[in-house]
Amino acid sequence: MRADGREPIREASRLLAGRRNAVALTGAGISVESGIPSFRGSQGMWAKYDPMEYATLHSFMQSPRKVWNMLSEMVSVCGFAVPNAAHKGLATLEAMGVVRAVITQNVDGLHQAAGSRRVIEYHGNLDELVCVNCWKRFPTRDRWTPGDVPRCDCGEILKPNVVLFGEPIPWLAQEQAEEEARTCGVLVVIGTSAQVSPACDIPRIAKESGAAVVEINPEETSLSGNVADLHLWGSASEVIGRIIERLKEADDVTPGH
């Protein structure tokens, strides 16, 4: 299914209104307009920090102070960030009964802050720290100060409760995400380069289960032109805003339905 000359926003809105049970899969691109850098590309985190040195479980255990330098930057930036129009737009689509869940690779908590109620955090959340020895958990704000390596009461190092390379996806999040992918009518993939496994399998699972896959991204990705049925080029906030406008104009979706 392709846009075939139809205006793509209209086509995406028609799919969303017709099938209703849509799920969103989001990546770092949706938070760029909140001032949080993405990972890949010239302005991304991985241009500054080599992920093999800074984002693996092995590197964290070997050199926690070094890795905490990078993590501290993320905690500070995310701590000041507020949801942008794209996060708020997804919450509106949930309230309209169009989107039923958001699966996010992001660890910034901005979907919840925007009002989305069903959020599956595939890579964890920076809001929480976990002890690498006794697994005790703490709110990040209670234990973290810039420049320090936070410690547990047992004396061991605390790690943000996020998935580093070499760690498994939290099993419940993975189960829930795959179930959403298998059963949704439309998967809207927003702001991800779809290069990290297993998150990048979610669009394929949805597609093989019969869902339409709609991509929102200003750039081409590995999904464009194959897994994605429709590519809406542009920033997440602009495209989501236009979809909401279109859905509200059409009388087949009633807010709050």
Ligand code: OAD
């Ligand atoms: P990437 O940095 O790989 O990709 C971000 C995507 O967002 C790119 O395709 C951009 O074109 C797009 N983008 C940029 N600005 C945008 C905007 N305003 N609106 C919409 N899209 C925009 O980030 P992810 O795909 O999320 O994992 O990265 C996946 C994982 O790789 C992360 O969760 C993280 C990272 O390593 C772990 O740390 C385990």
